[in-house]
Amino acid sequence: MPSSKILAVPLNYQGVYPCPVCRVGKIRDMHLMEAMACDFCHEIFTVNLEQQQLKMPSRQPPLIWRWNGLNWTETQLEGVELGWGYALGAAAFVLFPTIIIGIVAYNFPLDPHAPVTWLPSIWTCLTFLVHFSIIVWLLIEIYQIPLGAYWRGIIRWREVRATVTNARNFQGNGVIRNGE
Ligand SMILES: [Zn+2]
Numbered sequence: 572m573p574s575s576k577i578l579a580v581p582l583n584y585q586g587v588y589p590c591p592v593c594r595v596g597k598i599r600d601m602h603l604m605e606a607m608a609c610d611f612c613h614e615i616f617t618v619n620l621e622q623q624q625l626k627m628p629s630r631q632p633p634l635i636w637r638w639n640g641l642n643w644t645e646t647q648l649e650g651v652e653l654g655w656g657y658a659l660g661a662a663a664f665v666l667f668p669t670i671i672i673g674i675v676a677y678n679f680p681l682d683p684h685a686p687v688t689w690l691p692s693i694w695t696c697l698t699f700l701v702h703f704s705i706i707v708w709l710l711i712e713i714y715q716i717p718l719g720a721y722w723r724g725i726i727r728w729r730e731v732r733a734t735v736t737n738a739r740n741f742q743g744n745g746v747i748r749n750g751e
Pocket residue numbers: 590591592593594595596597609610611612613614724
């Protein structure tokens with residue numbers, strides 16, 4: 572059952588919290604360890620109670636979430652703050668070289684009889700595509716972990732369910748399946 576939305580609960584080792592990675596499982600403390608683990612995607616987290624933070628050390632730089640009493644917020648890479656500065660930087664990284672090469676290609680056209688007159692325009696397109704794909708790759712690097720963990724969780728869940736189903740079938744025909 573969903574927990575009460577009225578009472579904000581601080582992050583502590585006794586609590587059970589939604590998993591910020593797969594958003595399906597619940598995380599709870601691992602016995603005798605200052606860490607928490609998800610029962611669905613099996614991701615392991617270290618806990619900073621003072622700052623109410625959860626860290627996922629299985630990737631570098633680690634992903635960090637802050638618990639606000641109800642939800643995980645302020646997702647960030649440790650030591651990296653993704654803000655408008657980064658968005659502007661990414662746009663400049665893609666547009667600036669493309670524009671410069673485009674201007675050069677436009678202002679200094681090749682001899683129309685040269686064998687490679689298409690080269691400047693292709694070069695401009697390639698500049699855009701390569702720089703754009705670097706940004707996309709960086710975004711995937713940041714966001715692929717939740718997707719990857721989610722799919723690993725789905726696969727494990729299916730395996731466990733198959734094992735349980737097989738065990739039930741093995742136990743005999745007298746088992747009556749309860750409705751959900
Ligand atoms: Zn999880």
